[in-house]
Amino acid sequence: MLTEEVRNYLLTSVFNAAVRAGGAIMQIYKHRDDYDVTLKSDRTPITVADRAAHRTIREYLGQTRIPILSEEGREMGYDERCNWEMFWLVDPLDGTVEFIKGNNEFTVNIALMEDNRSVASVIYVPYLQKMYFAARGFGAFLKEHVAPDETAAYSAEGIMQGAGRLPFVALPKGRLRVAVSRSHQTAETAAHINALRGRYPDLEVVEQGSSYKFCMLAEGSVNYYVRTTHTYEWDTAAGELILAEAGGVTRALPDDGELKYNKENLQNPWFVCRGRGLDLD
Structure with missing residues (x-):
């Protein structure tokens, strides 16, 4: 340590x-x-x-x-x-x-x-x-x-x-603001968001490029982020810690496991992030 x-x-x-x-x-x-x-x-x-x-x-x-x-x-x-x-x-x-x-x-x-x-x-x-x-x-x-x-x-x-x-702000309970990649979206991303919309009809989608999405989560301006396209370990390691220290969490899809680092294959699985205080269970 x-x-x-x-x-x-x-x-x-x-x-x-x-x-x-x-x-x-x-x-x-x-x-x-x-x-x-x-x-x-x-x-x-x-x-x-x-x-x-x-x-x-x-x-x-x-x-x-x-x-x-x-x-x-x-x-x-x-x-x-x-x-x-x-x-x-x-x-x-x-x-x-x-x-x-x-x-x-x-x-x-x-x-x-x-x-x-x-x-x-x-x-x-x-x-x-x-x-x-x-x-x-x-x-x-x-x-x-x-x-x-x-x-x-x-x-x-x-x-x-x-x-x-961080975090600076907390979204009202029951409100879901979902960050997605501006340039890398898939049918799986859309399906994931549609499933969330069944529980949160007022869900708002926010498009944003780069790892700044982790920063928005850490600040509290969005409270969910889903990624269903290829990323690599260097795309997530810094943001995952910043989010965690702000009270959020990052989990792999579909197994809900932790992201692993320094693997032989440096590619990440799909993942979701939740900001502080968001409980979807």
Whole structure:
């Protein structure tokens, strides 16, 4: 278990890495005619911004001497990482499709994994200048007005100054606001929502890109999220901890189990998330 001193050091490291990556991303976002979009092996897009953010995070977190498993370094073999006791799990630019569309719904996700469980994490929303962060047993927080900065050097005290503990709001009992992916929906998503609508006729659907859906759940502005398309471990690890520390829960579909991390196959099962206070039983 991390000591408070080590936790503060690592949380400071991950906070600054995300802000620096956000700075690299926003420099490219200003020049939308030169994204240099290509396709990865799974046919998902990657841009020069993904690569710049990955490089920034790798260089900054490299000084911690903790290994990094990143979406942009996914080729790392299972035999190399299966015995890691601690590692960084990183999505340098989550919501690349939204980035390309120019709708501002993209994030930087970084989780510190210990024994394959997230123990500290951040989700940074550079366009909105919002930083969501959590540590296991410490709570989940939102710090606003965190401008993208490739030279960010926040101290532990500076991180906590002005940060608000999550959740901020609680939806009225009996009201269901369901977050879904803006760009990745399926017939199974629609069927799941229709089943919920039988119990909650006033159900409201909120479309949102990237891991920001976890942040909305942690804040309390939505209280349910269903995902029935492919995601990977780096898409969920940071958000799952932030949500859990805000009182919510993430469960796999259809078996209601926990999401597992550092598997040989890094793909997640389908899953649902519930915000604090929502009981569907």
